[in-house]
Amino acid sequence: MNESHAPSFIVAGASGNLGRQLVPLLSASGARMLLVGRDKNKLREIFPHHEVAIYADIPWAAGQYEDLIFLATTNSDSDASYEQFERTNVALALEARNLAAAGGVKRFTYFSSVHALEHANQSHYARSKRAAEEALNNSPGIVTKIIYIPALLGKTYSGSLAVLNRTPTFLAKLLLPTLKALKPTVNVTAVSKELLTNSAFQSNQSVILATDQDTNxxxxxxxxxxxxxxxxxxxxxxxxxxxxxxxxxxxxxxxxxxxxxxxxxxxxxxxxxxxxxxxxxxxxxxxxxxxxxxxxxxxxxxxxxxxxxxxxxxxxxxxxxxxxxxxxxxxxxxxxxxxxxxxxxxxxxxxxxxxxxxxxxxxxxxxxxxxxxxxxxxxxxxxxxxxxxxxxxxxxxxxxxxxxxxxx
Structure with a gap:
């Protein structure tokens, strides 16, 4: 891929499960990336071949990148208070977007969960994700895409499929189609492909990414x-x-x-x-x-x-x-x-x-x-x-x- 036309991303929260699987795929496609987090040393340890920074560095680096992908989250299985969920899932997201806008980033992509689409779900996680969506849509700034994802399929499993991480490989392969039938899933490669087409969105939008059940x-x-x-x-x-x-x-x-x-x-x-x-x-x-x-x-x-x-x-x-x-x-x-x-x-x-x-x-x-x-x-x-x-x-x-x- 011609480097001058390669997608360029600032990735916030790359140290999580999604980020660890997504960054290598984006890199293999030729994307340029700056990985941002609270702890630069941790990021260097996980991604030794990538440029890393802290959130405060975003404005001066932003001019070199077109998109900011926000993966940072307090996960659904955390026993944190709602205020702690809100600090990461809402406040930090708004801060990152404002810093990106100040540096000239064109687009902001926020990763949410399909749990947030269920208004009957009043967990701290779902509530904070809905609050983030409302805050991002109602505050001025760069154009924003919200991506809702279910349980993630990749080298490791997340959400309702996390049990497969502790299951023998041969048995996990046998169980996977049935577990996928029971609840929606998405493959990390589909997430990567969605991000690589980010330049196509020019106004606020939301997307649900899930594997087509017709293939199951x-x-x-x-x-x-x-x-x-x-x-x-x-x-x-x-x-x-x-x-x-x-x-x-x-x-x-x-x-x-x-x-x-x-x-x-x-x-x-x-x-x-x-x-x-x-x-x-x-x-x-x-x-x-x-x-x-x-x-x-x-x-x-x-x-x-x-x-x-x-x-x-x-x-x-x-x-x-x-x-x-x-x-x-x-x-x-x-x-x-x-x-x-x-x-x-x-x-x-x-x-x-x-x-x-x-x-x-x-x-x-x-x-x-x-x-x-x-x-x-x-x-x-x-x-x-x-x-x-x-x-x-x-x-x-x-x-x-x-x-x-x-x-x-």
Whole structure:
């Protein structure tokens, strides 16, 4: 690589697990680096062939580098107080960015964790990472990228995969695909590639880096097994309820008990989605939020509120057109939402009966916000995350019926 065009980074906090694995990869790609930390001697010991400095040196050295990568952190397994987390994860990050801006650095990259995306996670670590994001986005300075990463895969493992560091190599290799299926992961090489394209970002942005679960056969197998077992359990346990609901619908209003509607599924292909009919036959064939509330039958209101109307979709699961968890399928006429999902690769997912957007009460009246949430699910999907979303749905999350929202 031509050195005059090589990426150039100031790397703060390189002595941690991520830094120890990332610096050699960046160096091998031809990147120029200045490693910054509180202890220069420690950095020299770990990286004897790299230039090192302390934070106070950043302004005079910054003019030679285009990006500052902030890796310094108080880790999630620390028993430190919140104030200690905040000093490193927030205050030190702001200080480093201000010093970099004073020296003319063009871009600042802050490493966060997917734990910070879970607002229910009130650990000191997650709270401090969210506080850092807010502080960085709300304070003036150089353009900033926030990168959210899950458990790290490399020569050593971090986060939920740290147990593999103490496992015999042959056994770790056998267990890894299943553990990756249970929780999201990212390979350190993917992190390196993301940083080497940093010159492309010219405004504040955030990125979730995670390994695509579609390449993990263990995830595909476990998710399909979970869908089939769940659908079979519903049929075996609730067949009587489905028969009663079908009879009541037929008695209460003229028309079929099962409602069939064309929806957009995997890879943008249409399929027939099944539900218990909750509306009069005269109801317009539009998205739920566009339908008038008067179109819903009295019994249909109960079915929609309890989500019992979704039960026939287990047959869509049996024929592999849907999953229990995924983006809710939209109508072919909802072209804006389809395009937003296509741009974000959301259409590569099977649609679901419930999903991340649904439990967060995000409906199809806001196509961009919905597609962004669907993309987040695409990045973070795992078996444990799917189970969590299913339990949240059963517990009543996302039960607000948006019927008539746009018609009022």
């Amino acid at each position: 056969l263990a995830y595909t197998f476990l998710k399909r097994c979970m869908d089939l077992l769940g659908a079979a359990a519903i049929v075996l346990l609730l067949w009587w309820l489905m028969i009663i609901v079908w009879i009541v619908i037929k008695v209460q209003s003229p028309g079929p008990g099962i409602f069939r509607q064309r929806r957009i599924g995997l890879n943008g292909k249409e399929f027939t989605c099944y539900k218990f009919r909750t509306m009069h036959l005269s109801a317009p064939n539009v998205a739920t939020h566009e339908a008038p509330s008067s179109a819903v039958t009295p019994f249909g209101k109960i079915l929609r509120r309890t989500k019992i109307d979704e039960l026939p979709q287990v047959f869509n699961i049996f024929v592999n057109e849907m999953s229990f968890v995924g983006p809710r399928p939209c109508l072919p006429t909802q072209t804006e939402l389809i395009e937003e999902r296509r741009k974000r690769a959301v259409l590569t997912l099977k649609p679901g009966i419930t999903g991340l957007a649904q439990v967060n009460d995000i409906d199809m009246s806001d196509p961009v916000r919905l597609a962004v949430c669907d993309e987040r699910y695409l990045k973070l999907r795992s078996i444990i995350f799917d189970l969590k979303l299913m339990l949240m749905t059963v517990a009543g999350k996302g039960m607000n019926d948006k019927i008539g929202k746009a018609a009022k």
